[in-house]
Amino acid sequence: MGIRTKLRRNRTQKKGMPPGSLVYIGDDQTEEVTMSAMAFDANGMDAYEDLSIEEIKTVIDSDKVTWVNVNGVHNVQLVDQISKHVGLHPLTTEDILNTEHRPKIDFFEDHLLAIVKMLHLPEESPDLDDEQVSFILMENTVITFQEKRGDLFDPVRLQLQESKGRIRKSGADFLFYSLLDLIFDQYLIIMDEMDDRIAQLEGMIMEDPDNHSLQDINQYKNTILQLKKTVWPVREVVNKLINRKVSYIKEDISFYLQDIHDHIVQANDMVETSRGQLYGLLDVYYSSLSMKMNEIMKVLTIVSTIFIPLTFIAGIYGMNFANMPELDWKWSYPAVWIVMLVITGLMLVYFKRKKWF
Template sequence: MPPGSLVYVGEEHKEEVTISSIEFNEHEVNEKQHASLDDLKPMIHSEKITWINVNGVHNVEVVDAISKMVGLHPLTTEDILNTEHRPKIDFFENHLLAIVKMIDLEQDESELDIEQVSFILLENTVVTFQEKKGDLFDPVRLMLKENKGKIRKSGADFLFYSLMDVIFDQYLIIMDEMDDRIATLEGNIMEDPDNHSLQDINEYKNTILQLKKTVWPVREVVNKLINRKVPYISESISFYLQDIHDHIVQANDMVETSRGQLYGLLDVYYSTLSMKMNEIMKVLTIVSTIFIPLTFIAGIYGMNFAHMPELSLSWGYPAVWIVMIIITGIMVMYFKKKNWF
């Protein structure tokens, strides 16, 4: 298809696309849970700071209508509709497009829930496009409603930073959770390695690989955001953007550390499994060694010769048992003295 063709790329969703909006300044906040396209037109050009949040990008007509209101290029709209897009940032004369990934990890799951979020930043407006309803932005909504911090005293660029910061903080939370899981898994492997442990290692390796693909490109996005001077991003938030950069660097370092831990854990698994097998073989060898002389004695008296003096003696049978018990006791004492078991 020609460039700029508007086609949704991603998982199939049947939910209705919903739009919410928040208009605010230092003195008041107006929120709409279900805004229509007609409601958005005056908001985009309002003197108040506006945050428009679109839940769902599978409805091409809705995304296209909002994009035209904002004045996006068709290629930009095409990127928003492609939920498999690599994280990126593009700067234009009066707006920017930033695409990042929002991640979540269930308590008992190893697979990441990855959702694409597209940001459009204008002078007084932030538009966010999400794949589905539900996000990490409730702390920002709470700060707006309760007038906490400096978010209502600042512009759209600070709102943009606050939303991005929530997403990137989640990266660190997920990495802390993965570190705890890897530490628990290491303890289980040291105690009792089994096939389930190997399966967990492989699942965690896939999770870390997903994190690497998600987090690593964001570093480039933040670097461009810090170094590019545009009129709709004020110099006053440069320090906050640097804080985001530090978080991303830390997240990348944690990803690489966890990745190395998993490869080391794989070596520990095989080493522990080998040690466990060696212990089993040692026990079996000791048992076999003890039975060698006993088998020798039993073999001698199992021969069918007619003239074997001991066979005719009344104390022959108990004597053989006594000899066998003495030999077994001597061998066990010897092995114990050598600390072989």
């Protein structure tokens, strides 16, 4: 069963339900949902793994700045329990459970919801892997909901553990920025990798265009389209973050958010550039293919042209006339061969001087 089929099936389950009905929309997941947390202040940091829902509630209610990470959103009941504990609206919880949601940001009186995509480009494949990450930012708490285990957040965890930079001395808003920054930096890394692959593909096409090259172009076009759908809406998300004044995002974070904005603008520009390169590469492919065909046709034309006079000579001496004086001559056969070879040589010299090959 394809991904789109599964998504249609899940959406069909919601048909007729009232707004705020909680239904998981996404790939079928069998992994157990796990939860971890980090609670910190300027003096120290505590890390927790494999927490229960009651332990999560206790950590959230502590006086320290807390980061709760939920791996997996297919357990609707568990996500609903966390959402109700921190006071999320049912429509917000519904958005968290929809892993095909467009990147967005919603502001509320004491928290915000931000939904973005975490991207990964496999080394041996042009197909882009994406994973939705939902952020809940409150005064002293950041909650991240991920589709599955594994993320880009290890550098932030290391900073918290070793108290590098200002992260332990700052609040939840700076932690929120740091996590977003890692995700958006990955966009630039992927675009750099895409540029390298497109350049490599261009070299292969110039050297030897084939059907496999056309398939690669179409695959990368789909990847660029997916990148555009992912990166473009994020610009709006960051713009709202910069322009919206809320109590749980301090003024001094605005400068850092502007840096994120610059990264997103650059990523969008790189997406458009790569998109243009791929369409140009398609023209290069067809041009190279046409040149290759022209070379083949030129060789075939030269060969055919050389054989025209030879065929003419062979045709004359292949006629069944009784009175052909050359037929009785002792050296007639080698003489015809010499004439043919001389004609062939003269034509090749002529073609070479004309630079036809």
